[in-house]
Amino acid sequence: MLNNQTAQALREMRLSGMADAYEHQLQNPHLVELSFEERFGMLVDAESTVRQNHRLSRLLQEAHLKVRANPEDIDLHQARGVDQGLLRDLTTCQWITAHHSLILTGPTGIGKTFIACALGTSACRMGLRVRYHRLSRLLQDIFIAKADGSYPKLVKSFLKVDLLILDDWGLAAMSAPESRDLLDLVDDRFGTHSTCVISQIPVEHWHQQFADATVADAILDRLVHNAYQLNLRGESMRKITNSLPKSEGSGK
Known part of the structure; x- marks a missing residue:
């Protein structure tokens, strides 16, 4: 009876x-051979594991990653022109804690979003806050927030995000x-938070995407100068996967 009360408490x-x-422990007679300190340590470890799992689940849910991707699932054997050593270093998330940016470029289907989401998962595993957005929808959200008066709240929410992924x-x-809204966002995060940009367009052509050249200079200066860059090349991963027999497709 006392044991049940202890568990309930x-x-x-x-x-x-x-x-x-x-x-x-109560159901395992072999554990009685352990010392009190050993058994108590096992209880504390179990509680710590449960809490870490709950936190990871919450962080992943809040991240809204486009695809479920794990860093260990990144296929390093496909020839995509990626520095494999750099990619492994990125999974440690030191670039996020150092508040650097990351730029992923390459043709459609090459795996840019998968890699970004895998790095987002790595960040969540380390207790960092991540948020994924398509850039066009994010700009719509900002427009709506300015119209309904919730813009200050939206700005504060972005400042709580350690890694912002813009696809x-x-x-x-x-x-x-x-362009000005994007500049405000990038400027608020510059030097204090990390941003990952995913684009089919090479960095050298980004400038022409902006209506205001001065604003474009300001945005690119804040994003590019301290950024790691991965320019993926090769066949579309979707094309490669679809061409394989069903038993061989990796789905990555």
């Missing part, structure tokens, strides 16, 4: 991982107001 204190591990950069030319 642990759950009431929201120590479910410890409660489950405690009940497991489909440069698919359409930006108007002057959109």
